[in-house]
Amino acid sequence: MNNSWEKNVRTIEPYVPGEQPQDSNVIKLNTNENPYPPAKEVMESLNGIDGDMFRKYPDPLCSELTEALAEYHNLDKKNIFVGVGSDDVLGMSFLTFFNSDKPILFPDITYSFYPVWSDLFNVPFETKALDENFRIIPSDYYGENGGIVFPNPNAPTGIFMPKEEIIGILENNKDVVVIVDEAYIDFAPEGSSCIDLIDRYPNLLVTRTYSKSRTLAGMRIGYAVGSEKLISYLNDVKFSYNSYTLTVATIKMGAASVKSDDYFKKVIASIIETREYFSEEIKKLGFKVLPSSANFVFASHPDIKASYIYEEAKKRNIYVRYFNTPRIDNYLRITIGMKEDMDSLIEFLKELTSK
Numbered sequence: 001m002n003n004s005w006e007k008n009v010r011t012i013e014p015y016v017p018g019e020q021p022q023d024s025n026v027i028k029l030n031t032n033e034n035p036y037p038p039a040k041e042v043m044e045s046l047n048g049i050d051g052d053m054f055r056k057y058p059d060p061l062c063s064e065l066t067e068a069l070a071e072y073h074n075l076d077k078k079n080i081f082v083g084v085g086s087d088d089v090l091g092m093s094f095l096t097f098f099n100s101d102k103p104i105l106f107p108d109i110t111y112s113f114y115p116v117w118s119d120l121f122n123v124p125f126e127t128k129a130l131d132e133n134f135r136i137i138p139s140d141y142y143g144e145n146g147g148i149v150f151p152n153p154n155a156p157t158g159i160f161m162p163k164e165e166i167i168g169i170l171e172n173n174k175d176v177v178v179i180v181d182e183a184y185i186d187f188a189p190e191g192s193s194c195i196d197l198i199d200r201y202p203n204l205l206v207t208r209t210y211s212k213s214r215t216l217a218g219m220r221i222g223y224a225v226g227s228e229k230l231i232s233y234l235n236d237v238k239f240s241y242n243s244y245t246l247t248v249a250t251i252k253m254g255a256a257s258v259k260s261d262d263y264f265k266k267v268i269a270s271i272i273e274t275r276e277y278f279s280e281e282i283k284k285l286g287f288k289v290l291p292s293s294a295n296f297v298f299a300s301h302p303d304i305k306a307s308y309i310y311e312e313a314k315k316r317n318i319y320v321r322y323f324n325t326p327r328i329d330n331y332l333r334i335t336i337g338m339k340e341d342m343d344s345l346i347e348f349l350k351e352l353t354s355k
């Protein structure tokens with residue numbers, strides 16, 4: 001810090017997203033994007049847009065999208081909040097709901113954006129260690145706290161928490177907001193979402209993203225589902241910050257996506273099938289693979305360092321994610337892509353493990 005004006009600058013250690021190589025020849029298995037294209041209905045929804053629609057501001061309430069999502073989830077649009085990806089929705093939620101002097105709680109190994117928002121918004125936090133099998137221990141979250149957030153399935157482990165355990169956490173936390181980040185829930189067994197608990201727990205907020213299961217990471221759409229009261233508090237903060245978050249095109253594409261359910265289900269089924277195939281194949285090569293309910297697997301080899309595999313794979317234009325973080329620095333997070341892509345990775349891992 002050299003200049004006098006810098007003493008009043010907010011400094012923060014930012015979140016580091018996965019690499020986005022611009023070379024189209026890479027096999028990109030590092031940011032959990034969906035390898036399938038968006039549904040054709042999603043692309044067709046843009047046909048109805050003319051220049052005049054871009055001249056005007058978009059609908060600040062994004063009603064077309066909140067109504068489509070409400071219908072999809074069998075809820076009222078007052079139960080839905082939308083944002084620029086679930087990162088925007090989660091950031092707004094931290095700002096709105098985590099204002100206690102007591103620390104919020106989240107797992108030690110989880111989405112690495114949570115500590116960043118905590119720092120940004122001056123939210124005290126405490127992490128709770130996963131058990132030796134990388135599972136969240138529900139009773140760790142029963143004590144006094146300023147709020148709770150965790151993904152289900154967790155990231156980057158892919159491990160899923162059964163609903164009874166989440167109910168246990170909710171029963172013991174009626175005086176704080178509990179956020180369940182369901183970024184990967186569409187890849188988990190059916191019936192595992194917590195959305196149907198929002199009537200019973202008005203302090204439960206469930207967040208979702210279009211980036212993974214809905215193959216629209218580039219459009220930036222996320223949403224939250226919760227009681228009318230929670231959602232109205234979120235809207236008050238949003239409208240105090242930026243009223244027009246989603247573009248005209250984004251709102252249309254987002255609404256079209258939930259209406260093409262057959263395609264959506266097909267895409268999910270293929271990814272799950274490839275995930276199971278890939279997990280079995282790399283287990284044969286000696287990898288330990290955590291049981292995944294997401295569109296990625298978290299894997300480790302007993303004899304070859306994850307950092308080495310990561311670097312070598314990159315030389316072959318195969319990108320996977322490596323976190324140089326205690327406890328998980330010998331693991332790789334590998335996104336499930338097309339079967340051909342996974343086969344290329346399997347071939348490479350075969351060579352590497354047979355050396």
Ligand SMILES: *Cc1c(COP(=O)(O)O)cnc(C)c1O
Binds near residue numbers: 151181208209
């Ligand atoms: C990908 C991801 C998000 C953010 O998704 P957006 O692209 O911002 O919608 C949120 N939480 C977890 C756990 C994720 O993996």
